Amino acid sequence: MDERRWHEVDSYLGSQLLEDDPVLDRVTQTSHEAGLPPIAVSPLQGKFLYLLARLIGARRVLEVGTLGGYSAIWLGRALPAAPAGRLVSLEVNPMHAEIAQVNIAEAGLAETVEVRVGAALESLPKLAAEFGDGAFDFSFIDADKHNNAAYFSWALQLTRPGGVIVVDNVVREGHVVDETSDNPAILGTRRLFSDMAREHRMTATAIQTVGEKGYDGFAIAVVEASQGR
Numbered sequence: 503m504d505e506r507r508w509h510e511v512d513s514y515l516g517s518q519l520l521e522d523d524p525v526l527d528r529v530t531q532t533s534h535e536a537g538l539p540p541i542a543v544s545p546l547q548g549k550f551l552y553l554l555a556r557l558i559g560a561r562r563v564l565e566v567g568t569l570g571g572y573s574a575i576w577l578g579r580a581l582p583a584a585p586a587g588r589l590v591s592l593e594v595n596p597m598h599a600e601i602a603q604v605n606i607a608e609a610g611l612a613e614t615v616e617v618r619v620g621a622a623l624e625s626l627p628k629l630a631a632e633f634g635d636g637a638f639d640f641s642f643i644d645a646d647k648h649n650n651a652a653y654f655s656w657a658l659q660l661t662r663p664g665g666v667i668v669v670d671n672v673v674r675e676g677h678v679v680d681e682t683s684d685n686p687a688i689l690g691t692r693r694l695f696s697d698m699a700r701e702h703r704m705t706a707t708a709i710q711t712v713g714e715k716g717y718d719g720f721a722i723a724v725v726e727a728s729q730g731r
Contacts, residue, residue: 505716512546512713520545526575529605533570536601542569543644543670544715548576551642551668554722555580558666560639561587564629566622566653567645568593571602574617575609577642584613590629590638591615592622592645623649626656636662644670648690651697654723658704661725669694673710673719694721703727 526545533542543551555563555577563577568591581587589611593599599619606615618625622645629637641657643650650669657667672691677683681692698706698721706723 505712508712508716509714512544516545520549525609526572528608529570529572529575532601532605533572536570536597538570538598538601542572543576544713546713547670547711547715548573552576552580554666554668555640558639558664560665562633562638562640563589564638564641564657564660565589565591566626566641566643566657567591568602568617569598569644571605571609571615571617573642573644574602574606574615575611577640578606578609578611578615581614587614589615591617592625593617593619594621594645623652623656626653626660630656630660633660635659636665638662639665641665641667642670643668646690647671647674647687650690650694654694654697658701658723658725663725663727665725667704667723667725669721669723671718672708672721673717675717698723 551573560580561582563581565574565577568574574589574591578589581589593602596619599617603617606612638661641661643653643657645653654669661667672678674688674691677688678691680688704723704725706721708719708721710719
């Protein structure tokens, strides 16, 4: 089966399960016009994140990797209105963050979604000091892949027992199985799975996906116990 069929299936499923969404269409358009890489989650994947957050009754969400704000808007919509609902999204690129903030405001989520600019591995310790361990119900990791393991470690600390952590792009078109790869994204993703295999404070699985975003997959974990550092 070729990739054209993957797109056709996504298009069909979207036509059946997604409503017209001018706000998110504008996010996609403005991100493209600004030259942001086309690596945001697909509409169906965005709604999947939205449903996961709703299923656990999430009130606080952590996102690592904002890009143009597409996934932040999906997740922000799953939360109660501010101040009860809050999403903190970390973005290293100031231009991306600026575009995301405009998109988030136009989606009516400026009071709910906060974008913090800076390297995530510098921002995450500050979040831990500010909010404390287990402060978030849901964490979504979709940033530079070579730091996946470190991001996951911080998410495990910051996500409450019973909370959910999702890591995107963990299959890498199947290259995750390549033990000889020197690609930093592959090395980082393999390190993530190695750490997850040894971690007894969460229960996890990984799913391969195909669709308009190509061949990839995600890992999903439920936190069983809080973690201190």
